[in-house]
Amino acid sequence: MSTLKTNKIVSPDGRTLLNSTGSVIQVVSAVKTDVFSTTASTYTAVTGLSASITPNSASNKILVLVDFAAAVSDTHWDRVEWALFRGATQVYLGDASGSAGRATGKIPYSNASVQFRETCVFLDSPATTSSTTYQIYVRDGNADGGTAYINQSRNTNGASGTLSASSIILMEVCG
């Protein structure tokens, strides 16, 4: 195998084509096509909505892109939240504020059997060269029996039911 070592590659007209910082050097992804649900009041991993990447340098960053389908149970005061975790650490979350939950997002309620798309775009600095796992977690934060549904509407039976797909993509960006 041949390896070219340089800090920068430019075109003959002087445009930068590759930089030692900012260029994407690795992409991994996972697609989740099955359904998941939980009534847990603590953050619980959504199986299959995770991906692992091993950075080539501790100074590199990881651009995390998540797109998933979600719904909640038929009780509108539920605080059904979702969060992005790096390993066991919650990242990309709102500031602490009284007794409010801290999350990346909250799955909306509807009195109909609908479904929402939730998204996440986060540039992380994991500062490691070890395998690093990013995963979506969900919970009913005020523990009153609300259910989080991933890749499905509240109902899956009959004409009102919907089954969907979700994905997580990780891009390693040179630091």
Added chain:
Amino acid sequence: MSEVVARQLQSTSSNIILNNIGGILQVVQSVKTDTQSISGSSAPAYGLSLVTGLSVTISKTSPSSKTLVIVDMRGAGTGSYNRQEWVLMRNGEPCFIGQGQNQVDYQNSAVTNQTTGRFPVNTDATPTNICSTGCWFYDTEIQELQDNITYAVYGGDRNGDSTVFINRNNQGTTASSETVCASSITVLEIA
């Protein structure tokens, strides 16, 4: 600093591993983790106000580069007939909005409904909802620009009679029934 001049790089098996155009050269991001409310009266002339923290500045390595702008935002509105809208701006001007019969005029914005997006309605049955919204915009109209290009999200209630809430619901930010979320704006430079 070492530098290689080439139009294309190929692997030893002749696969293209770097092309003259299309490579990602730079990624910058701003993350907003606090909450914000923008009332109709606080938005200038019933127009839009800056969503603080949801702006990012990039200086391109070349004038010919393009940018891919990704907004990932959470928020809430209020009543059914309120126009809780948001717009992606480039250097203070809208850059990704719908067509309309009226020009965008933030001193007289009651006449325009050109927008990037609108927060879904929160009704009496959904008072604690927080919805995800956002956009993906490939900006090809910036060839004359290179340094300090600022993309920012502006929001507000365009007919001026309610409030837009960012990273929170329309009830509050401290009770155990409430949630504080996060949002981001990301810009990628594309060769």
